[in-house]
Amino acid sequence: MYSVKWDNKTGGIKLLPSGDGDVASMVRPVFYEELDILGFGKYWDYPKSEEPLLWSVGRSYFYNGEKVAQASGGGFYEYPKLHIFKEGLSIEPVDVDKMVKENIEIIESVAHTTLDFISEMYVKYKNKIDKTVVAFSGGKDSTVLLDLVQRVLSPDEYIVVFNDTTMELSPTYEFIEKIKKKYSNLMFLVSRYEKPAIEMWREVGVPSKIHRWCCTIYKTVPTIKLIQELIKKETPKILLYDGIRGDESLTRAKLSHISRGKHLQQINIHPIIDWNSAMVYLYIFMRDLPLNKLYRYGIVRVGCAVCPFESYWKEAILWLKFRDEIKPYLEVIEKYARDRRCKGSELKEFVKEGVWKKRVGNKGLNLADKVNITEEKDKATVISINTPNENWFEWIKTLGKVVVGNPSGYIEIKGIQYPFKWQKTGNNIKIKFTSKIKNDDLFYIKNVSYKSAYCIRCGTCEIECPSSAIKIERDKIRIDEKKCKNCYRCLTFIDRGCIVADSYRESKVVKSMNNIARYRTFGMRKEWLEEFFSDTDKWWIENKLGPIQKISMRLWLTDSEILEVKGNKIILSKTGELLREIGASDLFTWAIIWTNLVRNSPLIEWYVQRIPWGRAYNREELIQTLGEEYRVRTRKNAILELVQLFDYTPLGRELKIGVPVKRGKTTTAIEKIGLTNESDLKNLHQLAVLYSLYRYSEKTSRYHFTVSELYEASAIEGPYKLFGIPKTLLEKILIGLEELYGKNWINVELVADLDNINLNPTKNSMDVLKLYAGVEYD
Structure with missing residues (x-):
């Protein structure tokens, strides 16, 4: 994209078609509201103007291209420190009109290219989809996106969807109403989960960088359900325009202009993926678009009020400006800290330093595991569930044919019948399988037990199911046995097969790893x-x-x-x-x-x-x-x-x-990073992938599995977990392996809904090494 330089004639910035700029592309305008909040009024004189006064890159402040101040520190409970490099400044606002004129040629050129792309994508897909959707978050990027889309598509050709997580800050809700009035001819819809997020924080536990339950429950689930209800289809085909930009994160930087959705039959279009922050702001100024007030307060990215992925900088602004709005979330975090036996200054440090963001297990949640699974001497497996939230006999239908009597029954999984006896005592249930269960089948049965124990009917399994066999009816889960394909997607999309069960997991994952630092402080070389x-x-x-x-x-x-x-x-x-x-x-x-x-x-x-x-x-x-x-x-x-x-x-x-x-x-x-493109994969021989597949089969005792399961959170090994190979590239590698080495090694079925991998049970991972080495080993 274009580089950026300071423009002292306007007090603003100027785009350059070459890479000769001297300003980071993540530059942002600074308004008087931010200066007021941080206390710059003690050092500088500035007007309360609508126009920006300075520019910021990271935490550095620039006036007419000169670095005049820097902020450091800050967060919850802590004011940022200001380092003033030039005191006594009398600041004049940026000449926005002149700045726009200086950049108009480039802005319009980029905008028209983007407009053409938006139109081309709509024409290409409009007869292949049920609905076109524009995602709107209330941030600057989605504001630019919406303005671009409405310039080339007529109002009856798309809908605008705002996902209300109930964790947005008040200026965002005010901004949404302003946008609705500005584009009053458009259909605006709001997706929202029925339970306020703060209640789920208290019920499930604080979200963390590991337990990102909030994104699934409060973003993905309500949006998909809204679209399903609107179109009256269980698997609607959607063309989605969003405002994702590549310079926002490493993950987004790897996206192209078009990608596929995870759940719906969805085509995602990213029209401004190549735009930098400077371009976005200049477009807003050129088009005189409204701007969410959060940006005027110094918040760089609009989103949930409190988030485990948020920066200390945003947390500092929240603490200074929105203390009352974030108070309920901080109270939950503080309670979590106290339950982990933090007191006084240690408690404040726990919150400020973001220790809560690293939560892995249920330590501090005051919860006992509701599921106990034991194997008795006669090899019988006994499952005890204390006060299950859902019917175990309903969830077990996802594994196969179920016959339930009193007090016995059986489940048939892939042709194998597992008889069981069951007993209900009060709110507790005990199921005893009277014969040895295969390891992989036991894995699925365990996850069924976790689901029935912890299910809160959040709707995640409902949208994960590719055959729409899971429904929430009258506050209970129902499995449609006619629709269910026993694909186990609902049991494997996350560890323990359930978002809540995973969040409540005891902190044992690392405890069981003896000698975690056994290599005497040295890595192999x-x-x-x-x-x-x-x-x-x-x-x-x-x-x-x-x-x-x-x-x-x-x-x-x-x-x-x-x-x-x-x-x-x-x-x-x-x-x-x-x-x-x-x-x-x-x-x-x-x-x-x-x-x-x-x-x-x-x-x-x-x-x-x-x-x-x-x-x-x-x-x-x-x-x-x-x-x-x-x-x-x-x-x-x-x-x-x-x-x-x-x-x-x-x-x-x-x-x-x-x-x-x-x-x-x-x-x-x-x-x-992982091997995410074909260029990277030149460093990984195809037989290394085949080796990892045979190792996976030996670990799971299965020579027949699917590509999809290798991408589940619960997958223990495999090419994705090991090397980060995207699914589309792995499928190409699998086809290449079959073509090069024959079905005697690997046979894949990647047609329609099939993504099967079939390995030869007479071969093993050692044979793959021999194949690569070109030697026979006795």
């Missing part, structure tokens, strides 16, 4: 592996490593399955011999090492399962996310080992599993 492979026998006697480094390397090699313990000896394994033949310089070797580490290393398993793709994580964030079950020193050592692994091996920069972010020579953060 490529040069160490090269030395080891060059002369394995000699390495045990003579190497370049220190004593502690040698112990660390031995542990890494063992967890990579390059070494194995046989009796009292540590020897090179079959995998190790094959990888030695392939060599440490081959990225295939590192892909195999990573795949094996996920299975054997508690630290790597945690990273794969608990750290989402698509953004950077600083060291402190990783340390906090690891969990309070470990001492701080243990957590710091574990993250040091992880950082070094990515820093000194191709796993980091080349396979992009954890790209080191440097400040000087110091790695300050890890960016979990």
